[in-house]
Amino acid sequence: MVLSVHGHVGRCSFVSIQLTAAHSTRLLASCRSLNRRALHAKTSTKSASDRRCRKIQCTGFPDQQTSTSGRQDTQQSISHSDRYRRGQKGMPYKLISALALGGTALTAYLAVSKLSGAPVVCLASGGCGSVLNSEYATVFGIPLSLLGLGAYSAVAALSIRGILSQSSKTPVSQYGVLAGGAVLASCSASLLYVLLTRFEGEACTWCLTSAGLSFGILAAACSGFSRRQLQDVAPQGGGLIAATILFLSLAWSGIDPQGAEAVYDIPYQAATVTTQSSSRGEQLAKRLNDAGAKMYGAFWCSHCHEQKEAFGSQAMKDFPYVECYPDGFHKFDDLAKQCKDANIQAFPAWIIKGQTYSGAQSFDKLEKILDSQ
Structure with a gap:
């Protein structure tokens, strides 16, 4: 086939x-x-x-492995740096600086009043004197308002530094404002505890305002960190807060709660002028009296007594002096009406033909004021 x-x-x-x-x-x-x-x-x-x-x-090939490892290290380094840059860019430095500057102004006023012995104006009823003049207002002999002034000023400086150097990789400002906020907030919390337990029924406007500023700074500083960053610094922050509270507790440990403000319940006692008057002093006292000038003071004010001593005992019969605490210094007592109407903020204070002059004045200054009127 x-x-x-x-x-x-x-x-x-x-x-x-x-x-x-x-x-x-x-x-x-x-x-x-x-x-x-x-x-x-x-x-x-x-x-x-x-x-x-x-x-x-x-x-991969050996050279590819090395390249990949280098890229990973670089990415980790960049990620580490970016974490701080992101924290700094997110930190509300402007808000923190505003709060800190407000606290600086507040504590500066209280510190000057404390050091000069001038009364503090309180917007709340009942007055703030018994709190701000109590033993709790000092720490180892240093006015607490003076320490607060330093803390607020430091936070303000760091926040302004953060505003001016946003591109900086160093987290000094970032962690500085957080630490400052923690110290201020823990101090305010301690003071609020004292206010509630030792001064029942008294509202201290300045204390509450400072507490609000402190807590505001801490909250604003925390908002500039990620949750992971806050967890990383939590042990250090907790230790700082504990150290601040312990420091204040040691400073106030010897205070008798019942007698903490007793020293400021002072009965009136006029100080005696013992110096001899010069002819110039007597004439100047008479001229001031004729011109309607007034010197406002308090019986417990050392600078007021020194001003009287400069004029001498013989000049006191014509000396135009107004006592702002004629009934003594007591809790909840305010200035005498005449002093309050004159808006006296510090002792001594001279008012000569409508002009106010704070502090003790020399004879030359007083004569010059009278001659210029």
């Missing part, structure tokens, strides 16, 4: 070949076997290539 085969099978092509049936069967079987080997070789080559690619992707 003879077949005429035309066409192709896989890679075997033949045209017009005269074959017998047996030859044709063997040829077809050989072509199919060749096709299977070719397909298997192609598949094996592709699998080996895929394995090599996967191995390179997983391990």
